[in-house]
Amino acid sequence: MERKLFTSLQGESSDQLNNSLSKQGFRRSQNVLYRPTCADCSACMSARIRVADFKPSRSQRRAINKNNYLKRAATSPWATEAQFELFRDYLETRHADGGMADMDVFEFAAMIEETPIRTRVIEYYITSRGGTPRELAATCLTDLLDDGLSMVYSFYKPDLVKDSLGTYVILDHIEIAREAGLPYVYLGYWVPGSPKMGYKARFSALEVYQGGQWVDMIDPEDFAAEAHPLESEPIAQQVAKIDLPDTHTVPHPSREPRSEY
Incomplete structure (x- = not known):
């Protein structure tokens, strides 16, 4: 049984709330911020890269050269037919049994376009000899x-x-952040x-x-995938420890039970 804390993103405080909760392990899905808070498992951990300290490995440097x-x-968050076709090919090949496998074009458009905060679509194109974009290769x-x-x-x-195109997209985002x-x-x-x-x-x-x-993640083996049920704090205590931005308009996190992991 999956359980999440979640809150809606709406109004003028959306960017402020997203900034604050992202630093506390929350993630965005359309107009909702969520964080796993399962009663007997703490395996899902938000991950981030410190840009200033990042050094690419030999294989990551090869990925940069290959791409x-x-x-x-x-671009602005606007869904296109080319994006959806690429999305479908990606899911059918890589995640055919995943929770997004049956997403239709309208749900895809909602995923891209329903955002109340500052969002961009970063596209990567295969170019012609003259450098003109010819074919969409990746989207983030x-x-x-x-x-x-x-x-x-x-x-x-x-x-x-x-x-290693997936790795390259992350490496390029590190470069964008650095710039x-x-x-x-x-x-x-x-x-x-x-x-x-595992790639992360x-x-x-x-x-x-x-x-x-x-x-810091020094060794992935140092992080256990499960926690004893008694080690999980009650929901009320978890919510009380969340640092909300200084505004009276932000909605408070709540609890969302899920039957599918």
Whole structure:
């Protein structure tokens, strides 16, 4: 049984609330911020990269070189047919049994466009010899926080997996953050022992949100995937410890039970 704390993003305080709660392990999905708070498991930990301290590994430098033919374009959060086709190909190849596998074009458009905060769509194109964008290779829905970039969701051409395109998109976001003087790139949740999320632990200068604070990940093996039920604080105590921005208009986090992990 999955359980989450969640709150809606609405009104003039949306950016302020998103900035504050993202620093406390929350993630955005359309107009909702959420954080896992399961009673007997603490495996899902928000992860972020310290941009100033990041140093690419040898394989990550190869990924940069392999994809130097791509052209980056940042646009407003607006869904396109090319994005949806790429999204469907990506899901059918990489996550055919995932929770998003049956998402239709209207739900996809909502994922991209329903955002009350500063958001961009970062696209990567295969270019012609003259440098003109020719074919969409990757897309990332990216939130702009006051202390970094939050990679909400990314997808790419499945046949380019051999070029480590997914890794390259993260590396390019690190470069965007560096150029903008932003200290962090938020990667979403990391789960110890999960093969699908193992790639996040390969980035240096990685921090995870554990026990109410950001801690360095030195060795992924140091992080247990489960917690005893008695170690989980009651919901009321968890909510009381959340640091909300100084405004009277932000909604308070609540509890959302889920039957599907």
